[in-house]
Amino acid sequence: MNAAAGKLIGVGTGPGDPELLTLKAVRALSEAHVIAHFAKRGSNGNARATVSAYLRPEVIELPLIYPVTTEIDRNHGDYKAAIGCFYTHAAGLVGSHLTAGRTVAVLSEGDPLFYGSYMHLHVRLASSFRTEVIPGVTAMSGCWSEAGTPIVQGDDVLAVVPGTLSEFELTRRLADSDAAVIMKVGRNMPRIRRALAASGRLDRAIYVERGTMPETVSMPVSDKPDDDAPYFSIILVPGWTGRP
Amino acid sequence: MNAAAGKLIGVGTGPGDPELLTLKAVRALSEAHVIAHFAKRGSNGNARATVSAYLRPEVIELPLIYPVTTEIDRNHGDYKAAIGCFYTHAAGLVGSHLTAGRTVAVLSEGDPLFYGSYMHLHVRLASSFRTEVIPGVTAMSGCWSEAGTPIVQGDDVLAVVPGTLSEFELTRRLADSDAAVIMKVGRNMPRIRRALAASGRLDRAIYVERGTMPETVSMPVSDKPDDDAPYFSIILVPGWTGRP
Numbered sequence: 215m216n217a218a219a220g221k222l223i224g225v226g227t228g229p230g231d232p233e234l235l236t237l238k239a240v241r242a243l244s245e246a247h248v249i250a251h252f253a254k255r256g257s258n259g260n261a262r263a264t265v266s267a268y269l270r271p272e273v274i275e276l277p278l279i280y281p282v283t284t285e286i287d288r289n290h291g292d293y294k295a296a297i298g299c300f301y302t303h304a305a306g307l308v309g310s311h312l313t314a315g316r317t318v319a320v321l322s323e324g325d326p327l328f329y330g331s332y333m334h335l336h337v338r339l340a341s342s343f344r345t346e347v348i349p350g351v352t353a354m355s356g357c358w359s360e361a362g363t364p365i366v367q368g369d370d371v372l373a374v375v376p377g378t379l380s381e382f383e384l385t386r387r388l389a390d391s392d393a394a395v396i397m398k399v400g401r402n403m404p405r406i407r408r409a410l411a412a413s414g415r416l417d418r419a420i421y422v423e424r425g426t427m428p429e430t431v432s433m434p435v436s437d438k439p440d441d442d443a444p445y446f447s448i449i450l451v452p453g454w455t456g457r458p
Numbered sequence: 459m460n461a462a463a464g465k466l467i468g469v470g471t472g473p474g475d476p477e478l479l480t481l482k483a484v485r486a487l488s489e490a491h492v493i494a495h496f497a498k499r500g501s502n503g504n505a506r507a508t509v510s511a512y513l514r515p516e517v518i519e520l521p522l523i524y525p526v527t528t529e530i531d532r533n534h535g536d537y538k539a540a541i542g543c544f545y546t547h548a549a550g551l552v553g554s555h556l557t558a559g560r561t562v563a564v565l566s567e568g569d570p571l572f573y574g575s576y577m578h579l580h581v582r583l584a585s586s587f588r589t590e591v592i593p594g595v596t597a598m599s600g601c602w603s604e605a606g607t608p609i610v611q612g613d614d615v616l617a618v619v620p621g622t623l624s625e626f627e628l629t630r631r632l633a634d635s636d637a638a639v640i641m642k643v644g645r646n647m648p649r650i651r652r653a654l655a656a657s658g659r660l661d662r663a664i665y666v667e668r669g670t671m672p673e674t675v676s677m678p679v680s681d682k683p684d685d686d687a688p689y690f691s692i693i694l695v696p697g698w699t700g701r702p
Contacts, residue, residue: 234481234592234593235481236480238477258645294702328612333608336608348478352596355594359573359592369620370573371618372617373618375615390634457581458578
């Protein structure tokens, strides 16, 4: 490793409320020479918005813009090749700053190593540069806190599952766990609703949209009149049925 | 609800490093009249240690001391009765301060509603008093960040399981998930090790002790020469086998 090189820092920015940044994240933002963030073209993304009050005027901003891939199936080899190529290119951009001695903070919504894009830079750069990962409050913690819903206690088993699973798989995993968090709800809502009903979990399922943001919405799934849901909404199935 | 009453705040204090407190947690500590924390007799507990720099001299401290129950089986009715009685008593103590108009912050290691004792006060008091839950960085996030181990990406399924499960159940759940976090390792280590081997997960399992604390230890399970593990150590089984 090059001792004169800068450090790569994955910074968890939490679920959206700027007050849910950690003291360590704020310090990293104040010390970094470069602040990088992943974003779709035309949007700065939530992590960038969360930290905007902490960006110093002299900081170098490095947006890492995802290639347009919506027309390619995510399971197709072409998608994996395109996105892998993009991450390697992004790691090259970040690596140039590190080699020049600059500390680079990479913003990551929630927690960097929990479904975050930061990990793709980490695995490409950690063998060559010093790294630090600053954990953050996850979106799911933000959601169950906002809803005031205890999610697990004692010896509960929790399953975190993507809403993209098949109805059969969703049903099986819901029925097999004390508690569950369903991520990536979006247009999967009708299938998720059927799986909740089939697994006997519909009555205790809670829908949360934009947890910890000012425009947050939270309600029992059985009270939700439609299947409209943004991609980043979450469904909580609390465990804790044997509470003392 | 009594508008003159104080507010109950569940404060997640994160995995142990005081810098992993959120800005919101620090503000709550500076505004609360009473700071309560759960502890075993003779110990102040980790959450109290994490926030010690933020306790104002005039604050009222309210330790909530668990009854001595180690001689009773946790699944026995007597244990549930004793611990239920304790939580009701603790809620009464906290409720007295709330009724007197004092805001009470209840410290909670990690995240308050994720395996935390705070939830037992919340369910007993939330119908009578204003409440707020401030999410925190979980111990497991602290551990995978410390180890620099991406835990889940894309459509990975994550299982969070207690090490207290039977060897059969552990093996089945490990084999059935892309990624897993095994909590409460402690004396369950020999059984966990066998379940990791039987499920084909031993090679990628990582043992983490005291994540984010100065004395943290992290190593592949297969490199760990003994089965000694503190109760709050964690084993990570990273998913993300199809990385681009």
